Amino acid sequence: KKTYKIAVIRGDGIGPEIVDEAIKVLDSVCSHENFELHYEEYLMGGVAYDFKGTPLPDETIEGCLKADAVLFGAIGGQKWDTLPREFRPETGLLKLRKSLRLFANLRPTAIFDELLDASTLKPEVLKGVDLLVVRELIGGIYFGEPRGNDGFKGYNTMVYTKPEIERIAHVAFESAMKRRKEVCSVDKANVLEVSQLWRDTVNEIAKEYPEVTLTHMYVDNAAMQLVRNPRQFDVILTGNIFGDILSDEASMISGSIGLLPSASMGGKVGLFEPIHGSAPDIAGQGIANPLATILSASMMLRFALGEEKAADRIEMAIKKVLHDGYRTKDLANYGAKEVCSTTQIGSIIADYV
Amino acid sequence: KKTYKIAVIRGDGIGPEIVDEAIKVLDSVCSHENFELHYEEYLMGGVAYDFKGTPLPDETIEGCLKADAVLFGAIGGQKWDTLPREFRPETGLLKLRKSLRLFANLRPTAIFDELLDASTLKPEVLKGVDLLVVRELIGGIYFGEPRGNDGFKGYNTMVYTKPEIERIAHVAFESAMKRRKEVCSVDKANVLEVSQLWRDTVNEIAKEYPEVTLTHMYVDNAAMQLVRNPRQFDVILTGNIFGDILSDEASMISGSIGLLPSASMGGKVGLFEPIHGSAPDIAGQGIANPLATILSASMMLRFALGEEKAADRIEMAIKKVLHDGYRTKDLANYGAKEVCSTTQIGSIIADYV
Numbered sequence: 228k229k230t231y232k233i234a235v236i237r238g239d240g241i242g243p244e245i246v247d248e249a250i251k252v253l254d255s256v257c258s259h260e261n262f263e264l265h266y267e268e269y270l271m272g273g274v275a276y277d278f279k280g281t282p283l284p285d286e287t288i289e290g291c292l293k294a295d296a297v298l299f300g301a302i303g304g305q306k307w308d309t310l311p312r313e314f315r316p317e318t319g320l321l322k323l324r325k326s327l328r329l330f331a332n333l334r335p336t337a338i339f340d341e342l343l344d345a346s347t348l349k350p351e352v353l354k355g356v357d358l359l360v361v362r363e364l365i366g367g368i369y370f371g372e373p374r375g376n377d378g379f380k381g382y383n384t385m386v387y388t389k390p391e392i393e394r395i396a397h398v399a400f401e402s403a404m405k406r407r408k409e410v411c412s413v414d415k416a417n418v419l420e421v422s423q424l425w426r427d428t429v430n431e432i433a434k435e436y437p438e439v440t441l442t443h444m445y446v447d448n449a450a451m452q453l454v455r456n457p458r459q460f461d462v463i464l465t466g467n468i469f470g471d472i473l474s475d476e477a478s479m480i481s482g483s484i485g486l487l488p489s490a491s492m493g494g495k496v497g498l499f500e501p502i503h504g505s506a507p508d509i510a511g512q513g514i515a516n517p518l519a520t521i522l523s524a525s526m527m528l529r530f531a532l533g534e535e536k537a538a539d540r541i542e543m544a545i546k547k548v549l550h551d552g553y554r555t556k557d558l559a560n561y562g563a564k565e566v567c568s569t570t571q572i573g574s575i576i577a578d579y580v
Numbered sequence: 581k582k583t584y585k586i587a588v589i590r591g592d593g594i595g596p597e598i599v600d601e602a603i604k605v606l607d608s609v610c611s612h613e614n615f616e617l618h619y620e621e622y623l624m625g626g627v628a629y630d631f632k633g634t635p636l637p638d639e640t641i642e643g644c645l646k647a648d649a650v651l652f653g654a655i656g657g658q659k660w661d662t663l664p665r666e667f668r669p670e671t672g673l674l675k676l677r678k679s680l681r682l683f684a685n686l687r688p689t690a691i692f693d694e695l696l697d698a699s700t701l702k703p704e705v706l707k708g709v710d711l712l713v714v715r716e717l718i719g720g721i722y723f724g725e726p727r728g729n730d731g732f733k734g735y736n737t738m739v740y741t742k743p744e745i746e747r748i749a750h751v752a753f754e755s756a757m758k759r760r761k762e763v764c765s766v767d768k769a770n771v772l773e774v775s776q777l778w779r780d781t782v783n784e785i786a787k788e789y790p791e792v793t794l795t796h797m798y799v800d801n802a803a804m805q806l807v808r809n810p811r812q813f814d815v816i817l818t819g820n821i822f823g824d825i826l827s828d829e830a831s832m833i834s835g836s837i838g839l840l841p842s843a844s845m846g847g848k849v850g851l852f853e854p855i856h857g858s859a860p861d862i863a864g865q866g867i868a869n870p871l872a873t874i875l876s877a878s879m880m881l882r883f884a885l886g887e888e889k890a891a892d893r894i895e896m897a898i899k900k901v902l903h904d905g906y907r908t909k910d911l912a913n914y915g916a917k918e919v920c921s922t923t924q925i926g927s928i929i930a931d932y933v
């Protein structure tokens with residue numbers, strides 16, 4: 228029997244609860260498929276700071292690098308927000324992404340027909356939306372030097388080199404080849420030199436994908452078009468901060484940020500996490516929605532382990548659960564026949580698998 | 581009779597058409613009020629490049645500085661997009677903002693009940709939305725040094741100094757005092773040092789406005805909350821690029837970007853312009869919506885000239901025109917009794933004034 232090693236980072240807030248449900252579902256999948264998953268837990272985020280004095284202990288990096296994939300919950304919370312920057316949970320996450328060379332962050336937004344009404348956008352605008360944000364994750368203004376704040380002047384540098392742009396562009400074009408063959412590259416080339424290099428480089432890479440249609444859009448316009456007509460997008464290719472903003476905005480299309488998974492790839496080992504945060508305000512109450520994490524686990528099976536059939540099983544189980552009217556509290560008003568706790572819905576999905 | 585000098589920049593694309601309608605309406609207002617407006621035209625944008633070899637001739641800056649206010653249409657177009665950066669229309673606009681020291685860009689988003697259906701957001705989400713984006717306009721990554729692109733590496737610097745943040749924070753708090761007394765400051769302080777300085781400085785200024793409630797929000801979350809529940813916002817205070825993105829996104833709330841005016845203030849002379857662009861694809865067809873420009877003219881009367889009554893007249897005329905079912909083509913599907921051309925709707929508003 229094939230065996231994969233999964234590094235598990237549960238993190239802070241609702242992180243542990245939702246990761247537990249994902250593991251429950253994965254275990255159920257394994258019992259029907261011809262592979263096994265071995266989990267090893269690592270600390271990261273606020274909990275790591277509390278226990279180890281650092282948001283990202285070395286053994287976490289090492290453990291992740293030795294695994295076949297990383298399953299990640301969520302990190303952060305007000306409690307740690309006033310710490311010096313180097314000790315904050317977010318700093319640990321950024322360092323982990325960098326250490327694992329996860330330069331490509333894939334954030335799909337698809338509509339579950341059962342939840343069409345949950346969005347604040349009109350159903351007729353949403354029907355058929357199926358887009359993928361490909362966000363560069365270890366460059367741009369998140370990591371650019373020089374950076375600093377001396378109390379009078381604060382500064383950060385948005386920087387990209389050509390190879391950095393090329394490799395993320397390839398990811399976008401290759402994703403598009405498996406989809407509707409359209410890439411919209413988002414930048415602010417009318418103002419920023421770094422965006423001009425971005426645009427020029429993307430144009431060059433596009434020549435290697437003659438079947439893909441490439442368009443360019445300014446980021447302000449993209450923020451508008453995502454609300455005006457999200458259906459126009461197939462793959463959105465963009466840098467770190469623009470991708471951060473646009474993918475969160477795009478998540479509202481699906482009606483709940485509790486539904487959206489993500490995959491971070493590029494290095495030897497991929498990391499899979501929901502795009503939502505650690506929601507400390509609802510932690511421990513059993514009302515968190517684990518679907519985004521379970522969908523992230525499905526992305527892990529598909530993209531990191533190549534277990535397509537197992538991934539399909541999970542996605543189909545989730546569709547059926549939604550179709551049958553099981554909902555967590557956040558979606559109680561949208562077609563719920565039964566409102567479930569975090570563990571209940573996890574168990575039902577595990578059953579349906 | 582009081583006389584004000586208005587510098588008029590018609591610009592490119594639909595710019596000339598929509599500015600003409602604004603002037604028509606202003607003239608009508610003057611005929612009922614106790615002041616006169618004298619217009620002086622200046623070239624800027626692509627048209628200035630074509631005639632003078634520069635997107636911002638010196639006489640335009642000088643003329644604006646001698647005026648009581650600047651009324652601005654729109655600039656830009658594909659035709660000039662491949663010019664070296666210094667010759668592009670956008671570069672002229674940024675230089676004009678800088679020369680006039682227009683550090684505060686005010687972008688209100690209010691809902692016209694008659695057009696509730698025009699938005700892709702559900703009416704129940706929109707009802708009662710009334711928010712103001714206060715965007716810093718002559719700092720941040722738009723102007724930060726160093727900047728460059730050598731074909732291998734592209735970079736820009738997001739930089740703010742404390743005094744720059746203080747003065748824009750004052751504008752936001754003072755605006756809030758005239759409104760619902762809530763400021764939401766938007767940044768990315770969990771990642772960026774420049775945002776940490778922004779947040780710390782805004783917190784300090786807040787102490788001078790004890791009646792105003794201040795909250796902070798990360799920009800990714802703000803992009804999401806604007807779609808999820810725009811009613812939660814009164815004044816949004818933010819930097820140049822985040823304000824660019826969020827205000828365009830917020831414009832979708834109103835259903836058409838053709839409705840949103842803006843005021844840029846801070847120096848001796850204010851500049852008033854629609855937030856939409858020059859829309860070269862529909863230029864010269866008589867179908868452009870002049871409402872945003874006419875509303876910008878109303879903001880000019882109110883904020884630059886102190887002619888509140890005259891400003892009210894314009895706003896009431898626009899409400900009545902919408903109520904009576906006159907619509908330009910972009911809004912033809914939303915309660916139109918009569919679809920009007922650009923000049924027709926301008927004339928009707930001028931009549932109603």
Ligand SMILES: CC(C)[C@H](C(=O)O)[C@@H](O)C(=O)O
Pocket residue numbers: 317320471770771800
């Ligand atoms: C928590 C934060 C540092 C992070 C980011 O900005 O990348 C988050 O918003 C995300 O999108 O994963």
Ligand SMILES: CC(C)[C@H](C(=O)O)[C@@H](O)C(=O)O
Pocket residue numbers: 417418447670673824
């Ligand atoms: C045209 C462009 C330079 C400008 C900006 O980014 O400021 C525009 O988008 C705006 O918001 O006024």
